[in-house]
Amino acid sequence: MLDALDRALIHALHIDGRAPFGRIAAALDVSPQTVSRRYSRLRTEASLRVVGLPDPHLAGQTQWLLRLTAAAGSARELAQALVRRRDTSWVKLVSGGTEIVAIVHAPTDPAPATNSLLLHDIPRTHHITAVSAHCVLHTYLGGPTNWRRSADTLDEDQQRMLREYAAVDISYVPVPRPLGDSDAGLLGALQKDGRATHAELAKATGRSPVTVARRLADLRAGGALFLDVEVDAGQFGVNTKALLWLSVSPAHLDAVATALAGHDELAYVAATTGPTNLVAQALCRDPADLHRYLTRRLGALPAIQTLESSPVLQNLKAASPVINVSARRHG
Numbered sequence: 001m002l003d004a005l006d007r008a009l010i011h012a013l014h015i016d017g018r019a020p021f022g023r024i025a026a027a028l029d030v031s032p033q034t035v036s037r038r039y040s041r042l043r044t045e046a047s048l049r050v051v052g053l054p055d056p057h058l059a060g061q062t063q064w065l066l067r068l069t070a071a072a073g074s075a076r077e078l079a080q081a082l083v084r085r086r087d088t089s090w091v092k093l094v095s096g097g098t099e100i101v102a103i104v105h106a107p108t109d110p111a112p113a114t115n116s117l118l119l120h121d122i123p124r125t126h127h128i129t130a131v132s133a134h135c136v137l138h139t140y141l142g143g144p145t146n147w148r149r150s151a152d153t154l155d156e157d158q159q160r161m162l163r164e165y166a167a168v169d170i171s172y173v174p175v176p177r178p179l180g181d182s183d184a185g186l187l188g189a190l191q192k193d194g195r196a197t198h199a200e201l202a203k204a205t206g207r208s209p210v211t212v213a214r215r216l217a218d219l220r221a222g223g224a225l226f227l228d229v230e231v232d233a234g235q236f237g238v239n240t241k242a243l244l245w246l247s248v249s250p251a252h253l254d255a256v257a258t259a260l261a262g263h264d265e266l267a268y269v270a271a272t273t274g275p276t277n278l279v280a281q282a283l284c285r286d287p288a289d290l291h292r293y294l295t296r297r298l299g300a301l302p303a304i305q306t307l308e309s310s311p312v313l314q315n316l317k318a319a320s321p322v323i324n325v326s327a328r329r330h331g
Helices: 004-015 021-028 032-045 072-084 156-167 181-192 198-205 209-221 250-261 287-298 325-329
Strands: 049-054 061-070 088-094 099-107 128-141 225-230 240-248 266-272 278-284 304-317
Touching (some): 004 032, 004 156, 004 225, 021 156, 061 072, 072 088, 099 304, 181 209, 198 209, 240 250, 250 266, 278 287, 287 304
Antiparallel strands (some): 049 225, 088 099, 088 304, 266 278
């Protein structure tokens, strides 16, 4: 389990994932060496990872929630095939290990020559018994908006210090700009390590450190690029995870989704296409805690017409499409 300093460091990274250790140390009133040691330990013991990700809408990408049901003996092989793809994230084994859920990223307006099926590169097998794909229409919680229980430690003064530092990080006034084709190298490096130094990013892109720093500031200023903090939810006392597939009447969908986005038990809420129109991920202490959440908090929302819950057994890939061994333990 995390102690108070661990949680404070994680909260600080949620505010600015690229904040230098010295600035985080000043906000937490500890030494930079202490922050550096804690960060290294959390990377090893809690799978802590900062990654840079594009805003899907601003990048012209559409997210699809893919559900595959397969025989127990072949489900892991199918899941690993999805993990290896560079257009997937959040690959999970659920429902007793017979179902795989993953997010697939596809161009919103693909050229005919590059358009491809969501299921390309999946092993051809008769063991797949069901397939469904749900287009993510709107994300209410997730992406740039972090899970509340992973960012609830710092007081207002500490948070303000970190935000003010982020605003004056370099002597340059950022100009919001969209991602372009020339940013592929920068994005690829940040998907591996969102805290990569400007020198490391310059080496990956063939640009100068100053040019990289300014380009990164521009992309972050407009929201085209954001920093996500991945961490093992088990370190926060989470032992039971579940995907929730809900049906809500269209007239109440936005109100219900907005209410769910305010629930501490949820880390992700999105409106989708399909027989259900709302999906969420619950992170709870144990099965009894999940039961209380389903019956009391969700049960108090009469607009929810149906609910399907799928226990998450294992997360094989986290938010970044770039494979990272430690990311496989994330919530």
